[in-house]
Amino acid sequence: MASKNSNKTFCCYYKNISYMKADEKLMIASSKRVVIKIGSNVLTQDNGLNLNVIGSISRQISMLMDKKIEVILVSSGAMASGIKKIGLSKRPDEIPKRQAVAAVGQAGLIMEYEKAFERFDKKVAQILLTSDDLSNRKRYLNARNTIYTLLSWKVVPVINENDTVAIEEIKFGDNDNLAAMIALLLDADILITLTDIEGLYDKDPRNNPEASLIPTVESISKNLEKLAGGIAGPLGTGGMLTKIMAAKKVTAAGIPMIIAKGEKPDILTRLFAGEKHGTFFVPKKGRLSRKKCWIGYSLKPQGAVIIDDGAVSAIINEGKSLLPGGVIGVEGEFKEGAPVEFCNSNNEVIGMGLVNYSSADIIKIMGLKTSRIKEKLGHKPYDEIIHRDNLALTAECR
Known part of the structure; x- marks a missing residue:
């Protein structure tokens, strides 16, 4: 210094x-x-x-x-x-x-x-x-x-x-x-x-x-x-x-x-x-709740999703879930239910969550409104990529 x-x-x-x-x-x-x-x-x-x-x-x-x-x-x-x-x-x-x-x-x-x-x-x-x-x-x-x-x-x-x-x-x-x-x-x-x-x-x-x-x-x-x-x-x-x-x-x-x-x-x-x-x-x-402690610190990430500034703000400041529209990139290959890091556009880790969709499906629907999920995938089990109950903020922003 x-x-x-x-x-x-x-x-x-x-x-x-x-x-x-x-x-x-x-x-x-x-x-x-x-x-x-x-x-x-x-x-x-x-x-x-x-x-x-x-x-x-x-x-x-x-x-x-x-x-x-x-x-x-x-x-x-x-x-x-x-x-x-x-x-x-x-x-x-x-x-x-x-x-x-x-x-x-x-x-x-x-x-x-x-x-x-x-x-x-x-x-x-x-x-x-x-x-x-x-x-x-x-x-x-x-x-x-x-x-x-x-x-x-x-x-x-x-x-x-x-x-x-x-x-x-x-x-x-x-x-x-x-x-x-x-x-x-x-x-x-x-x-x-x-x-x-x-x-x-x-x-x-x-x-x-x-x-x-x-x-x-x-x-x-x-x-x-x-x-x-x-x-x-x-x-x-x-x-x-x-x-x-x-x-x-x-x-x-x-x-x-x-x-x-x-x-x-x-x-x-x-x-x-x-x-x-x-x-x-x-x-x-x-x-943090016990479940969020487990998600945030006990699991090893199997990949990452990159999210835009709007999604970062919504998750940190409003406690929102991560929707497809906020995703701008995907790293690694993972299945539905996998623990995945979510990062900002500078690739800084914001937290960890359990995804509702596989990496292949997220790539298909990222950037879209939730109303278009079924159109792209043929089915729509969830609106959220990661539900707020299944994500934990682990960065200093918390």
Whole structure:
């Protein structure tokens, strides 16, 4: 970023405050269901698990549970645990070996959590997921119901990606994304991501002493994403950018998020006591419905439709459905009922929806009034390309 514009650029992202704003404090204090994600860098020590951190986090979560707060834990650390148990010097390069190491390590990870929580008379349950589990509506609902049942039993769900069976097509990619998906799945009140640095900085604080913490982010711009892309995480699969993308998902759905330093003493209890730590991401007003969260963030797009400015305005500002007249282009091949992105004329993604027509049929009727659908196709099951009940806005415009 150009230095002369740096202050002007950043003022639209955050407000440089040292105290917790009243609404931030209220959002945290009123949270009754919390997703907590712990990163690899926090959990790892000497190529193995940091048992002190596991013990501390387990104690703090137990204290929150004693205050009637439901906690879902998304935990990295399986790879580090497996490397230590097998006696390897580093993470293997080959995918089958990495998956085997994760399988060994996952057992060790859940065992350590079980021992740590047992000290506070709490039980844990292991849940391993792939993105395929959440893209299938039936399995999505089954996963949600299982986790709800565990929470009703006062059991801590410990969730991780099922690395042993995951292939590229069904991977979440990183636990930041997984944590965001779980927060959406369970309609959480807040997502807290614990990492190895204090929060989001304007530069990488590990190699730049002039770096400044950004305490509050009110909107996530392309410039902010670019900034975060330069702050990597050496041990995990995700750096700061994956955390920003997770924040983008949950805040668009109306859920706040915090990035904070996981090794800071009593970080969770201090946050819930009203202390300001890390970076707080302000959520958009209004919550997406559970169905729209599933459409917008759990499904993988099978194509895209390009829509004109009038259709963009009607969908965003008036809550309208997408009609054939607003479509100006189609990308990819897909069938009726497929999840499809809809983009503006600059190819910027506005949201995701379930289409009522195949790509071939949309090409035939795009730009036309609904009265001409039957003339072109020989039938007219729907007026809408995407009904408003089956579309979710995922862009900053929401």
